[in-house]
Amino acid sequence: MRGQPRILINTPDVELWPGGLLRARSNADARVLSRAGRVLRRKRDGRYLAAALPEGMLSLSPRWAHEPGIEAALDALDSLRTDRGFDIDASGELPLEQLIERLDSLGLDESYGEKVGLGLVPEPVALAFAGFDRYRRPLWLTAHAARAWEGMRRIAGSEGVVLEAISGYRSHHYQLGIFERKLARGQTVEQILTVNAAPGYSEHHSGNALDIGTPGEAPAEESFENTAAFAWLTANAEAFGFLMSYPRDNPHGIVYEPWHWYYAR
Ligand SMILES: [Zn+2]
Incomplete structure (x- = not known):
């Protein structure tokens, strides 16, 4: 242990x-x-x-x-x-049944996923510590993504570009909690979905997605695209296995997120 x-x-x-x-x-x-x-x-x-x-x-x-x-x-x-x-590399994913039950009770059945062209994202059985995020919270990613992130951040740093993690793995419970609190305050599912991703469909549940920032820049803002960090990522992230999930005009209708990168190797 x-x-x-x-x-x-x-x-x-x-x-x-x-x-x-x-x-x-x-x-x-x-x-x-x-x-x-x-x-x-x-x-x-x-x-x-x-x-x-x-x-x-x-x-x-x-x-x-x-x-x-x-x-x-x-x-x-x-x-x-x-x-x-x-063996964390071979530790697999948790089943989706409990998530599906809770989504049904929120009125979010599978037609939602079909409509936006996204599938439910299972959580991993184990996550690796990938250093601390901007807010000094432990950052958790799959073992593969953690190694790739640490390598990428080190190389960027050696080239004078500081990459900061804003957010990595997030659980179904976390996203469901946001939803349930807003419902309890009287918002409708449709209203909440204009601001929050539906629980279960976020790439952050997989442990392979990472929101990246750089010092002095507000987190998760489109203006990130004007930073040296973003220019560096555009040129180099793919070599480390990271792809930008939601470029402009993506087929899912999700807003442009230049800060959101997914480890896809
Ligand atoms: Zn993200």
């Missing part, structure tokens, strides 16, 4: 974080997190549920053992302990 501290293990409802990468919310938390091999974190709201310490599981939330999906998380924890040779 300690041998793989820089991998995030993903299950449908709970993530298994390396303790050292989580922000402590209290002094008691800080003591536990510094000793934890893994912290079980609820995806729905980021709440810490329990920590795996050398002496056993420590509760960080009442009734954590009764959380939905906790069995899958504890199974994953067990297999990490017993399977020393965990």
Whole structure:
């Protein structure tokens, strides 16, 4: 377990974080997190549920053992302990059933995907730590994309171009949460879809998509196309396996996103 501290293990409802990468919310938390091999974190709201310490599981939330999906998380924890040779490159993807159920309950059935020409994007079973983003949050990507990003950023830097990660992997829960909060405030699905991607259809769920910025430039603005960073990416990103997903006038009708790059190798 300690041998793989820089991998995030993903299950449908709970993530298994390396303790050292989580922000402590209290002094008691800080003591536990510094000793934890893994912290079980609820995806729905980021709440810490329990920590795996050398002496056993420590509760960080009442009734954590009764959380939905906790069995899958504890199974994953067990297999990490017993399977020393965990291979992140071959770790696969999670099933889509739970996502499809939640989308149905929001009134977003498969006709939405057909209409915009996008398919549902599964989440990976494991993600690799790819450094920190602009906001000092851990950046998670698939192992392949993480290696490619780190290489690309290093070479760009050596040529005087600073690339910053704005956002990488995002879970279905995260995007569903945005939707459900807006619905609860009285917005309609149609209104929300004019501003937010439909949950389940974002390339960010795959762990292969990356929003890129550069210092002094606001994140996710079209003006990114006027930066030296964008010029460098246009000339070099493809050699590292990254393609711009949403150029001008793309067939999905998605707005031009010069900052959004997808690792496609
Ligand atoms: Zn993006």
